[in-house]
Amino acid sequence: MFEARLLQGNLLKKVLDSIKDIITEGNFDCSPNGLSLQAMDSSHVSLIDILLESEGFEHYRCDRNIPMGLNITNLVKMLKCAGSDDIVTIKCEDKPDNVTFLFESKDNDKISDFEMKTMTIDDEHLLVPDQTYTAVVKMPSAEFQRLCRDMSAIGDTVHISVTKEGVRFSTTGDMGTANITVRPNPSADLKDEERTEVQITEPVSASFALRYLNSFTKATPLSPTVTLGMVPNLPVVVEYKIADMGHVRYYLAPKIEDEENGGAIEA
Amino acid sequence: MRKPVAVGMAVGRSSRMDAKVAAVKKEVKVGGDFETRGLFCAEEIAELRHRLLAWYDVNHRILPWRKNPHSKRSDRDAGPPPPEDKSDFAYCVWVSEVMLQQTRVETVKAYYTRWMEAYPTLADLAEADLERVNELWAGLGYYRRARFLLEGARHVRDKCGGRMPGEVEELHKIPGIGMYTASAIASIAFGRRAGVVDGNVIRVLSRLRALAGDPRAPANTKLHWRLSNSVVDADRPGCFNQALMELGATVCTPKAPKCGECPARAQCLALRRQEEWGADSEGGPSVTDFPEKVKKKPPRMETIRCCVLVVTSEGRGHFLLIKRPDKGLLAGLWEFPNVPVGAKTEEEGSKPPRGREELVGLLGEILEGGSLEAFTGKGAQKLKEVGSFEHVFSHIKQTTIVDVCSLQVDAKAFGTLSEMQGPRETRLVPVDSKEGVASLSTGVRKAIRLYSGLGKKASVSRKNKKKEGKAEADKSQRRLDQFFGKGARVKDEE
Incomplete structure (x- = not known):
């Protein structure tokens, strides 16, 4: 059986908010190490990878691996019933038909429990290789969110290029073009989470659909910083660390201009 | 890592190169009385052939239909050798070329393999029925191509004695085979000296020669065919054509060409133009000015x-x-x-x-x-x-x-x-x-x-x-499946 008790129930709400725009259902994998989820959006362009380690829970018990297929939309609805200070406990059997969610208010004056039906989801599991990234950019998550929002007011696609000097985001739309360059600022006055840091072995650049990046920034409340990892011609990873608990990571396939035969000219 | 390619090889050429130039002069009429706009000189042609083929042998992609006996790629999976019979080889080239029209290489791979399993030879295809052919084609788009392949195969069976002809003109007579496909088959399968012109070749050639104007206008198409026919290598025409197209697909790309990696950059007029302007050339001439972009009619x-x-x-x-x-x-x-x-019609159309x-x-x-x-x-x-x-x-x-x-x-x-x-x-x-x-x-x-x-x-x-x-x-959007392999979900041992 599986049982996990989380003191900051609010965290669970935030995690769900970070994925609900991308997937409608997903398999939460309960294992002795923790609770994880991997899922792709319906067009297989982006992938979500969540890990909530067992150490981050106040109490955690899981004897064997249990896949817990849940409808995300319904789960969000149900979590709306929990107060933001509530303690959340998740429970289910080894082969669950139902998952129980227990919400206890902080002062222990209200207890609610919800039972939610599970579903069988045949999703494809992808092997995400352990990558050494050519470029790693760490920046304040709020700034990244703002930047993606600003970019998408102008265009659909953002070209990200990382050099030693900084990260340049550019986009083109009907009304014109926009470029935003973020420079590393190692100034000692700033707190760690306010700094932008760039580590590269060689310059990298690639294009991505802003629509997806924008939905990734829904994870902003989870972490003060966001980390982008890039390798030439491979998907970008966008990571939000959850303090003492794990992470929410997103992988996004790049946009690559036509590599096709270009259309034969039959003269 | 590849060795850096020296720029400006024209100085201090080897005597071997001189021999090659002489060979080119003999084999093609270079320059001439008629329109010479944009044409290559013999030295340039010899240099281009040499560099492109050397680049191709090391950098070519590994694709199910591709055969390069000169390959120097260490990781190449030798795969089956090209069919002994030229006609059988021609059939493979034909199928791959038709599938590749307007379609991405990644998509074609799986379709090509399935097609070859269903119709390993031209004779098998000629006996096929349209219904089944269409089913195999499902999802690839431009279904006319499937029908043309089938009709073409029947034409070869009925009119050509079941064997693919080796000459461009004969190939062109087969229904569904145009100048491009005919030249591709003749050069790749039969080793005929015939140049090809497709979107990739147009891009590469118009940058090499800095050709302005709508590349699809009749006069310019003609010029591209002439250029292509003049540069194609005499000994390895098939490889040369594929190298030219490969360069367009992987290096000389539409938006962000990787000029630093390009084996032909010493010959590239568009690049020279860009470099003359200066390194930090915001707003200056760019390699990507060629070919001229022509607004497509909206669908x-x-x-x-x-x-x-x-x-x-x-x-x-x-x-x-x-x-x-x-x-x-x-x-x-x-x-x-x-x-x-x-x-x-306005609001009233709702009910x-x-x-x-x-x-x-x-x-x-x-x-x-x-x-x-x-x-x-x-x-x-x-x-x-x-x-x-x-x-x-x-x-x-x-x-x-x-x-x-x-x-x-x-x-x-x-x-x-x-x-x-x-x-x-x-x-x-x-x-x-x-x-x-x-x-x-x-x-x-x-x-x-x-x-x-x-x-x-x-x-x-x-x-x-x-x-x-x-x-x-949005064709440029890639899917994650292309990058990450499939894995099994962690299951508990029962």
Whole structure:
């Protein structure tokens, strides 16, 4: 059986908010190490990878691996019933038909429990290789969110290029073009989470659909910083660390201009 | 890592190179009295051939249809050697070239392998029927190509004694084979000295020679053919042509060419132009100024309403499909019954839904033919709109509104419906048959996806479809499956 008790129930709400725009259902994998989820959006362009380690829970018990297929939309609805200070406990059997969610208010004056039906989801599991990234950019998550929002007011696609000097985001739309360059600022006055840091072995650049990046920034409340990892011609990873608990990571396939035969000219 | 390529090799050429230049002078008429705009000189040609082939042998991609006996790639999976018989080899080249038109290499790989399993030789293809050929082609788009391949194979069987001809002119006579395909086959399979011109070659050549003007204008197309025919290598024409196209596909790309990696950068006039302007050349001339971008005519907008009609008999549901006419768009393919929908007329068009009446009329006709009880007014109420999707053809942007309707019939009526002939051929495909559904065109499958989404919350499914439609229209968007391998979910040992 599986049982996990989380003191900051609010965290669970935030995690769900970070994925609900991308997937409608997903398999939460309960294992002795923790609770994880991997899922792709319906067009297989982006992938979500969540890990909530067992150490981050106040109490955690899981004897064997249990896949817990849940409808995300319904789960969000149900979590709306929990107060933001509530303690959340998740429970289910080894082969669950139902998952129980227990919400206890902080002062222990209200207890609610919800039972939610599970579903069988045949999703494809992808092997995400352990990558050494050519470029790693760490920046304040709020700034990244703002930047993606600003970019998408102008265009659909953002070209990200990382050099030693900084990260340049550019986009083109009907009304014109926009470029935003973020420079590393190692100034000692700033707190760690306010700094932008760039580590590269060689310059990298690639294009991505802003629509997806924008939905990734829904994870902003989870972490003060966001980390982008890039390798030439491979998907970008966008990571939000959850303090003492794990992470929410997103992988996004790049946009690559036509590599096709270009259309034969039959003269 | 590759060794850096020296720039400006023209100085201090080896005597071996001089011999090559002399050979080029002998073999092609370089320059001349007629139009010489943009033509290469003998030295440039010799240099270009040498560099391109050397680059290609090290950098060529490994593709199921590609054969490069000179390959220097260490990781190359030798694969089967090219068929001994030139005609068989020509058939492989033909199939791959046709599939590659307007289609991405990644997509073609799987289709090519499946096709070669189904029709290993030209003789096998010539015996095939169109229905099966279309099924194999399902999802690849531009279905005319599949029909042309089949007709071409029959032509070769009936008119050419079953063997592929080796000359460009003869190949060109085969239905569906144009100048490009003919030259590609002749050079790759038969080693004939024939240049090719496709979108990639146009890009590479117009940058090398800094050719302005619309590359598709007749005079410029002619010039590109002349250029291509003059540079093609005499000893390895097939490899040279593939190298030129490969360069366009991987290095000399439309938006961000990797000039630093380009083996032909010493010969590139567009690059020289850019460099003369200076290194930090915001707003200056750029390699990407060539070829000139020509605004395409925007696609025509079209809306149709179709009905996913599920006919159930003895507990098993089937999709009812009708056959499209033998000519025109998606000729001879199966589709859901549909009617064109007029342009949106302001607010008043909301009730009843546009095109619904006509669609019910059409369904009535089809089912009447199946000697069913007339598809009466009640039937119309059964139709339920589940959403819409967009599909982009080369020249049409089609929006399809999808209605869903299910119908219980007895065994006799089911039998009639399953194979009605005449002006409206029908066919029933089991709802739960994955194979049956996979053989249908992308448009039909999109409608089926909407239908299957019914079980979920309607608003969610509609939102998803909208997303999908958009992603599909954007060819540059890659999918994660192309980068990450499939893995098994961690399961507990039982």
